[in-house]
Amino acid sequence: MDLVTQILTLLIGFALFAYYLLHRRFTYWERRNVPHIKPEFIHGNSRGIGKDFSSGTFFKNMYSKLKGKGPLVGVYVSVMPMAIATDLDLIKTILVKDFDVFTNRGLYYNKEDDPTSAHLASVEDEEWKSLRNKITPTFTSGKMKMMFPIIVDVADRMVKAIAVEFNQGESVEIKDVASRFTTDVIAEVAFGIECHSLEDKHSKLYKMGQKSFGDVSFWKRTLTGAYPDLARKLHVTTSNKEVVQFFENVIQQNIKYRQENNIQRNDFMSLLIKMMNESTLNYFEALAQSFVFFLAGYETSASTMTFCIYELAQHPEIQQKARESVIKVLEKHDGKFTYEAIADMQFVEQCVKEALRIHSPASGTRRIAKRDYKVPNTDIVIEKGMSVIIPANGIHFDPDIYPDPYKYNPDRFAPEEVAKRHNFSFLPFGEGPRVCIGERFAIVEIKLALAKILTNYEFTLDHSKTPVPLEYLVNRLLLTPSTGINIFVNKL
Template sequence: MLFTIALIAAVLALAYHFYIKIFFYWERKGVPCEKPLPVIGNMKGIGSKYHFRNINQQIYDQFKGKSSFAGMYMFFRRTAMITDLDLIKQVMIKDFNYFQDRGAFNNPRDDPLTGHLFALEGDEWRSMRHKLSPVFTSGKMKQMTGVIVDVGHRLANTMDKLVKVSKVDDGNVEIKDLCARFTTDVIGSCAFGLECDSLQDPNAEFRQKGREIFTKRRYPQSVQAFVFTNPKLAKLLRMKILPDEITKFFMSAVKNTVDYRLKNGIKRNDFIDQLIQLRAEDQEAAKSGKGIDLSKGLTLEQMAAQSFVFFVAGFETSSSTMSFCLYELAMQPDIQQRVRDEIENVLAEVEGGELNYDSLAKMSYLDQVVAETLRKHPLLPHLIRECNREYKVPNTDIVLDKGVNALIPVHNIHHDPEIYPDPEKFDPSRFDPEEVKARHPMAYLPFGDGPRNCIGLRFGKVQAKVGLVSLLRRFKFTASNRTEVPLILSKKAFLLGTENGMYLRVEKI
């Protein structure tokens, strides 16, 4: 009996010590912070009542201007929300060597598709980034644009069919799903060399799996949030994030494509080809579980992980950008017509009027419209950088310890009225060259910045613009009886998305 009481007392004492050590961290440092709750920290209501952007907004509004950063707790994770743009520049660029890693969940041993470039850390990330960078040069983008334009023609033809059917429903077309089918076919072709046929068949296998990545969860929302905010602990517990059937599908798709190409000597100069060139026949370090040694190339699991993240990042982000852009253009027909006029004027000077990489680069107003879309609707609520050793915060006496997260609240910065007056207004003139020059460079971060910015940003922008040009040349978009004003945003998905799809009236020009 006495032993049991002593054991309970010891457990309670340890729990109390852990609680004090974690949840009084910022108070001990003298950093302003919002009072946390046990276990969940400042994550109360995440995924049900609030999204990350809502929780971040509370802290951003409370402490911005009072300190260059504020403390918060993402469950057990000590996190410094940076509200000062100069300090953001320090963290992301000047002092990058202190904040190289994203602190994202990765567990390649148990969940092989999580061992991708976005989540890799340290030397593994550096080596992989170096090896993959040649895939995303402007020269490679130029080569891929022809493939993307071909899929753009199929997008317009599919929209034509949907418009005919939609006449019985006030011309309503669900925009987001169609855009996702377009980007799925683009990525399928550019990354996997496969014809996914999503535009022809909305239930095509690649489209279904792409949808399931964001709708089919392994755990309840609260557990998912815990994994994302406490990745090292989750990895220690050998947790996975992806459902097994999704892992099996992508592993099989990559293996079959690689085997077929090697057997038949096929080369397409696409993403899979680049990975095949990087792979060696044997990699003892990876086999023995000693981590990722890229000096001899890639294992099949690593190839699948890179292909997976290219697919996920490429189809979801670009399709969301396209759909939010079309929504804003439907709300402001004058801006929509100006974009359409620019498209026609530029393509009138091209032989055959065919879109290509060079003509796309001349569409400066379209570029401003896409930039303003990403300003108002940034796909990530925030960026995370993990402190890899003690870091003295400039102009303070405060030292951040190893393992502390630095959080850059992208959505909240993009909606700060002191930076962007009337932030809910869609106004492409914010990206007139003189306006951009006058603004702090860290005030606009849809793709991050510094050495760890989005490697595929050039591909994503080209893909989204080709899709928009293909649609705006042939169709007019307006609000319908099913268009939400304002849009109801999902609280469950980490990436920005709508709760009920996105419906617009579409008419053939």
């Protein structure tokens, strides 16, 4: 056999073996009798993901197509089989009852090359449990009440910032204002830093917050998502290095100043310093928690606030009802924006939750099976290491749960309506032991901001700059409009 024949034989053999492996991969769900959509070769079910549509839209569409065919269905993201839980009882079981099997989210982190990535949202197992127990005291009602006057002060500055923007004769880009508001809130209540981005759009902290949510290359997302151990060996990081360096300097200086001057505050940074002094947290762990606290509090709260204003700007009758409800509550609280007054603003909370249903910043959550798991009342076994997607976006647009799902209707979240639905039919913050730790803080912050805006301004959408319906970037992890959201305001 000559050399050419040998090479051809090897190539053919390799091609046949590769085809066999791919065929096995693409028949994964078929061989397990799990409902699925037949995959395309190489692309699976996900052709166009990240180019024509987002991953959130992909899982929403898969949920819609496969819902009702079984409590668990299968999809292929390229060559990777993934499971989607479509039954709300199963979702509750995964997130709560059998949480010990589905503790981990499968978010990539690389503690060695980027310590800021090893934060509460990403770390796993006992490390997560330990961190959660340490950080939970930050978010008690008592702590939030102590922080509340600071948030009120920032909200008052936001009202003035809107006036400055509108007095220049243009409509107000509300996402920009909302982002500067949440930047200043987090900077002050968490770290005791007065960055005044509401007064100065060029604030360094605000600019770094914007940069932190830029694009991550497709190859990095693919490698870190599918092969995290290999990515760590290759020293792959996904954080913006400039942002990490800036934030590390800010936190380092903050810690040093407080320790040297024996400064004690009722904020997140003081809690971290206390744990460092007690040796229950090292510096890099404290840095990582600070980093994610800022990023999570900055972007998702600003987005939710923006989407709610976008909806209210299109529905003047709902906007007026919300305004009247705020005024009525304030009359019961001597006209003061107290913590208790904000808690009483039920209809404003309904407006926020309906905006979260339609425009969830995170489209869902993922859990990784820590061992083989038999789905209750079925013969299906979720194998160890399998990703299970909880498709919040799909659930939120399910017409069997929310009739006319694309219509903005805050009455869906009236207490009597909520009581009629499954308690796992609304999942913008996740659920179970790993529910978003800042959920209550975010709701209070957003309600206060909206109440301040509603009592100072009427607002309508600037249709020349804001599309209806909104269009979104397809290559972002969080829901991000492709344009600004502009409103005209009228001082009351």
